[in-house]
Amino acid sequence: MSTTAPKGVALITGASTGIGAVYADRLAKRGYDLILVARNEQRLNAAADRLRRETGVQVTPLIADLNEKAGLAKVEAVIRNDPSITMLVNNAGVGSVASILQADVDTMEAMINLNVTALTRLTYAAAPAFVSRGAGTIINISSVVGIAVENLNGVYSASKSYVLSFGHSLQKDLADTGVRIQTVLPGATATEFWDVAGYAPQKTSDITMSAENMVDAALVGLDIGELVTIPGLHEAEVWAGWELARREMSAKFQNPKPAPRYHLA
Template structure:
């Protein structure tokens, strides 16, 4: 066991495996105590025991199904009330590769509940608490398919587009209040996500990144002050150009008359 001086507590959702478990490990090694949230209690216990023995961090497990309202409410209350929490990693999520003609709409609705509703409610719970505590960090895990929308299931892609847009808004609302927001866009990552999504072969694809590499890159991005981190994007300036073009385009939407290409004879406003 190593000596340990806490930087506060990090709450990580989806922490029983994959990216979430790696986040838990890396944050403990950076000096955080942990609250680990996931459905699978036995897996959480295994992760917690290993991290405690290797790092000396205090690790609390909090088994919860974030698609269940009562379970979600308990995590929200924890984020509001536990003054030691200084970092939230909204990692829990599920995906799909099925088209609209193949997917089960009930499972898709569960995806929306976890990927959007739970992430939103946890953020809304902790953001005011961080402001009152004088600071904190929220890391929201999106995906490159939030931009490359045609790659996987459309609702999954849309849920990650939501996380990206939500992050921009949070950065605008909270930047001057001492709360940091980082939006992370992993590409294909070698985790059980692909087993659940229905395409296990992706885990061994030549374009698939290890969870360790993805999280290590993301944490360095956080250290460097990135608002949006894309571990697999080698040309970092490409994102800056994309963002500049998006913001410039947004200035051109507000007009009282339809564009000439529609051939509409504009009428005066009432």
């Protein structure tokens, strides 16, 4: 794909609705052409048509089910082979509010495949391509339940903890390469996520943020250089303290003997 957009092309997964659709709108207005990935062809084409009409950018719909190997491989190939791509937004995901005694394990496996495996494979496709050019941005959408893990379904929370941990490792591995990694942790956001997860009333709760506000805040976080952006956390020092404590504790793990509390001779 050729493009004349000043900032290149942003590839966004889960781009036909919700957070992904808002990212598409905002990035188009920032000067990016777009590759929009989703599995619902009708909604994706409608979103692409609207963005072309409203912003004038080039928009390429890419129909793919990231839970299927062939669909995922198709998107990986595009990322590897299209040098105009300068940004990857790993937004596609699914959630649940069901406990382990209520949830179907096959559904949970499909969640892991989308939230973890697809995000990982697309990141592995993008990172070497971006490093070879000395520039690029990867935005991975995690969730506050990656920290507040008891709040929703355990597999969903664990998948979002993975995204946060993966982001920390990427930031270490790709330091000084010119590639930026941002991990975004939305709180409750008013999207179809809650319909799919089985708790539609959350969309209208007084603690639920609009998708527009969430994305706008996340992009400001990107602009100011945040590695981790939590739009709903007003007390930035709380996150800074959490990170400091985590890193200080990490330095204390390297001991050849068990701790005295275990009372081993």
